[in-house]
Amino acid sequence: MRELLKTEHLSVSFFTKSGEVEAVRDVSLTVEEGEVLAIVGESGCGKSALCKSIMKLLPKTAKIKSGKILADGIDITDYTQRNMSRLRGALFSMIFQDPMTSLNPTMTIGKQIEEAVRIHNKKMPKKQVKKKVLELMQLVEIDEPEVRISQYPHEFSGGMRQRAVMAIALAGNPKILFADEPTTALDVTIQAQILDVFRRIQKKLGIATVFISHDLGVVAGVADRVAVMYAGKIVEIGTAEEIFYDPRHPYTWGLLQSLPILSRGKEWLPTLPGMPPTLIHPPKGDAFAERNAYAMRIDYEKEPPMFQVTDTHYAATWLLDERAPEVKAPIGERRYGK
């Protein structure tokens, strides 16, 4: 499989009044053709900043400090906005969290999709553009596209709006798609529907996808590989099965445990104590040490390297060092009921 997206030791900082915020710290990852990589973490862990820095959508206060971004084999680290605008939509595309703010309330849905189609195919005749718009609407499973095409966003429900946003994102036949919490603003039932549509489209078109979420439950059905982010760093990365059945990092344990479905029958939900650290002055040693029930002395002194578990599974915790005491993952038996 071809590597479509690759970052090498990427670090991004925001320069603010109160100091430098190290939002992304030394992130290396790859996304292959037709693959879904999910990035999971709490708010403020840098998952959106990572995506936006790859798309070059960050404000001027942010700078890529070091590292490289390779998109389809081309080094785009130093690309200007002008060069990027040629790639956006055609090579990568993005779906945002809130479909209401990413759609124009004064334009019909059809016009907005048409706009996106036209930008990528300037010389396409009118009839063909309309055909393409209807095709896109069918692809994202909007019922009765002929009627819906002339409706405005306020006539669409939340789930339908998110589908329209997807259609716009897919208008330029992108090779890489970023989905930034696409279902967080939706109800559980609608979320399930959108995830299904998403999965079907992704399979049909084989787009390399980066899926951002804070909910490991959502990610389970969508992702091929999962990267867990904490305080700007990837702390564990592996295939979905490895992350869900054999997690190694205590932070991943914490995230899994806080899902009530895995703690059924217990009186209290196990939680991660405290808050993520501020990234203005990241703490010395392992950033997670303060909240880690298994922290050892070395966690406060030295940052753990990425330990290899299998060919595809890596985790940054000192627990995997050969001198560390053996700790069993505290995730109980899986009982989902019916």
Added chain:
Amino acid sequence: MENNSLLDVQHLSHMFHLKRKMTVKAIDDVSFQIKKGEIYGLVGESGSGKSTVARCIMNIYKPSEGEIFYKGIPICKNKEFRKNRKMLQMTRQMIFQDSASSLNPRMKIEDIVAEPLRIYSGKGRPGKKEIEKQLELVGLDRSYMEKYPCELSGGQRQRVAIARALSTKPELIVADEPIASLDVSIQAQMVNLFRKLQKEQGFSFLFIAHDLSMVEFLCDRTGVMYHGKLVEEGRTKDIFAHPEHEYTKALLAAVPIPDPRIERQKGEVL
């Protein structure tokens, strides 16, 4: 029955008048009871009327039909409401979904927490010690007293909202999707906090949510709303083990399971 139920909602209906001849029936003949010291979960998708029920209970809306009895008082009757106004406002409190907009951005945390007591206690502004105690209950230390809401994270703000609601020692707390806008890990913290506070203080709690997984964990009894009607009601355990209504089954099936193999199978079936 009458004795141990704190809140008794009977055949409640509420209509919104959009235009002269266009009305929307937001809730339609909803009846349920909340006992003393019980956690009652109300679930349903957006637009199913859960929030309208909450607002009728809090006297924010006046229902078109039906009656709500709080401690046996018919609170929808203007006369009765006025007679018991102070008691009603002291003992019922509400927590909203979006704590960023429900806390005054220009007030310090200590003032926000002190405000209900300052208004209702009749003893003027409570002392710093008392405010500190309130904040401690929800797991915030005294360093937060001097801060403004914008300096806090979503979870911390929600804690402040809870501290404010608890300051008048309420007997009924109505929480309208209090955890929907938070991260999963923070949601778990909040649910634990609700549970702990409920045990310590013994208030009744109406918990409104669209996510069933947390409801299962927290609530004693659950009602499922769909298109303005209460389609199913019962003990949480029973509802999760044997859902009767099609919609409840759909809601249960929609809860994402953190297990790739099971989730993939689901996708293939659909």
